[in-house]
Amino acid sequence: MKKLYILLSFISLSIIHISAQEIKIINVRVGQGDATIIQGPLQSNGKQVNILFDAGNISSRDGGNILRTVLAKKGIKKLDYVIISHYDADHIGGIISGGVHGTSLLLGYDEELGGGDDIEVVNFIDRGDKYPPTSQAYLKYKSIANSNNRISLDTQSKLNDFEIDLGNGVKAFALAANGFIKGGSKKVDKVNTENERSLSFLIKYGEFDFLISGDLIGRTYGKENAKIEEKVGEYIKNENIIIDVLHVNHHGGNNASEEKFLKLIKPIIAIISAGNGNRHSHPNRNVLNRLAEAKVYRVIQTSWGTTRNSMPKNVREIQAIYQNDIIVTSDGSDFTISTSRKYKTDKNPNRRN
Numbered sequence: 001m002k003k004l005y006i007l008l009s010f011i012s013l014s015i016i017h018i019s020a021q022e023i024k025i026i027n028v029r030v031g032q033g034d035a036t037i038i039q040g041p042l043q044s045n046g047k048q049v050n051i052l053f054d055a056g057n058i059s060s061r062d063g064g065n066i067l068r069t070v071l072a073k074k075g076i077k078k079l080d081y082v083i084i085s086h087y088d089a090d091h092i093g094g095i096i097s098g099g100v101h102g103t104s105l106l107l108g109y110d111e112e113l114g115g116g117d118d119i120e121v122v123n124f125i126d127r128g129d130k131y132p133p134t135s136q137a138y139l140k141y142k143s144i145a146n147s148n149n150r151i152s153l154d155t156q157s158k159l160n161d162f163e164i165d166l167g168n169g170v171k172a173f174a175l176a177a178n179g180f181i182k183g184g185s186k187k188v189d190k191v192n193t194e195n196e197r198s199l200s201f202l203i204k205y206g207e208f209d210f211l212i213s214g215d216l217i218g219r220t221y222g223k224e225n226a227k228i229e230e231k232v233g234e235y236i237k238n239e240n241i242i243i244d245v246l247h248v249n250h251h252g253g254n255n256a257s258e259e260k261f262l263k264l265i266k267p268i269i270a271i272i273s274a275g276n277g278n279r280h281s282h283p284n285r286n287v288l289n290r291l292a293e294a295k296v297y298r299v300i301q302t303s304w305g306t307t308r309n310s311m312p313k314n315v316r317e318i319q320a321i322y323q324n325d326i327i328v329t330s331d332g333s334d335f336t337i338s339t340s341r342k343y344k345t346d347k348n349p350n351r352r353n
Contacts, residue, residue: 023170023205026074026340027247027326029302030066032275032282033057033090036212036247037070038203040166049166051081053201053212057275058093058137067094070325071119078120081164084145085214086127086198087138096140121148125162127177127197128154153177153199156184169205169332176200176216181231190226195250200232202241206332211236211265212247221255229256233264243267244335245328248291252283252305262294269337270296271326274305281306288315300326300337 026037035056040049056063071077085091124145129152132138153159159180164172175182177199179191191197198214211232218229229249236243246267249256251274270291274282283305291299292314300320301307311319325340 021168022329022331023166023203023208025203025210025245025328026070027271027273027302027328028056028067028070029323029325030056030063030094030273031303032251032278032280033063033093034085034214034247034251034273035063035067035094036273037074037076038166038172039074039076040170041168043167049080049164050076050078051083051164051166051172052079053083054085054091054214055082055094057090058096063090063094068119076119078122081123081125082121083199083201084124084126084141085200085212085216086194087133087135087141088194088215089135089137091214092137092141095144096137124148124150125199126150126152127199128152130154130178131197133194153180156180156187166203171204173202173204174199175202175211175235176213176228176232179226179228181228182235184231188226188228188231191228192226193224195255196224196226196228198228198249200228202236204241205330207244208330208332208335209241209243210245210247210328211243211267213249215250215253215256217250217253217255218258218261219255224255227258229258229261230264233261237264241265244330245269245271245337246296248272248283248287250282251278251280252287252301253280254284254286257287257290259290259294262290262296267291267294268297269328270299271328272299272301272305274301274303276303276305278306283307285311285315288319291315292318298337302326 021041024039028035033056034054036053038051042048153174159174159177162174178197179187195215195217198216200213200216203210216228217224218227243265248270252272272283298318303323304321322339327338329336
């Protein structure tokens with residue numbers, strides 16, 4: 001039986017022992033955007049597979065600056081894979097705000113290349129160039145990705161065959177891209193927007209399952225009405241998978257986290273990445289209610305988002321606001337939720353007497 005451990009945010013991360021056989025998933029607090037670092041188990045040769053799924057925003061606090069700081073603290077100088085769920089600026093900002101030289105990625109800070117602090121990127125994974133947006137952000141990303149080893153999941157067969165081996169039995173599987181669903185016979189109907197074309201990935205390690213899908217949606221909103229979430233949920237159910245940790249789609253937007261989808265995947269923990277006071281009302285109260293009604297054990301947010309006002313009792317009982325990175329570790333059996341935030345002990349000179 002899997003066990004869950006939630007380490008309260010006032011516990012210093014420095015006391016947590018991370019086993020070499022554990023994977024670590026760092027849901028980075030990047031404001032109104034998304035960026036997640038996935039680290040495979042440490043191998044006997046001392047190597048470790050590092051994945052960056054999305055790269056934060058380009059506005060406000062620069063996504064590249066935030067990511068470079070986190071990567072530096074973790075000692076990560078090479079990313080084996082950078083997976084871009086789709087081409088919205090709040091998912092590619094950390095890449096396009098810097099520059100690239102060869103296979104080196106500069107995530108913010110400055111425009112100087114070759115200064116010893118570049119991040120090497122081995123592979124870029126994305127949805128390809130069909131139905132491209134016209135934004136400058138996309139055009140700059142495309143020029144960067146094309147100068148490196150770029151793998152685009154733009155056909156059913158490519159999606160079906162693609163997986164990443166993170167070592168020690170840990171796998172990352174692509175479940176959706178461009179409206180294609182892994183193992184499907186045709187594209188989902190009515191896929192017309194950037195959100196609907198998002199990549200969805202399952203990270204699987206023994207009994208532990210983590211699902212992350214960019215801005216994938218499943219509810220009708222404006223021009224969006226493709227039931228992508230539901231099809232991903234059906235695949236997961238048919239494979240007898242229960243999602244331990246769900247990185248909530250579209251920052252908790254109301255066009256995602258559809259009831260049937262949540263019922264199919266049965267998530268235990270839901271993690272939401274959103275910016276404080278954002279203009280999109282993320283996370284949406286209806287989404288928080290749906291997560292509560294789906295019997296999620298805990299909804300953990302990188303930031304308050306727009307939920308500072310009073311919340312229904314069923315949401316308050318499960319909601320946790322970290323205002324920092326949310327770190328998931330697992331040995332394939334149990335998993336732990338913690339934060340990178342640290343607090344002073346009782347020696348804090350600012351404490352009340």
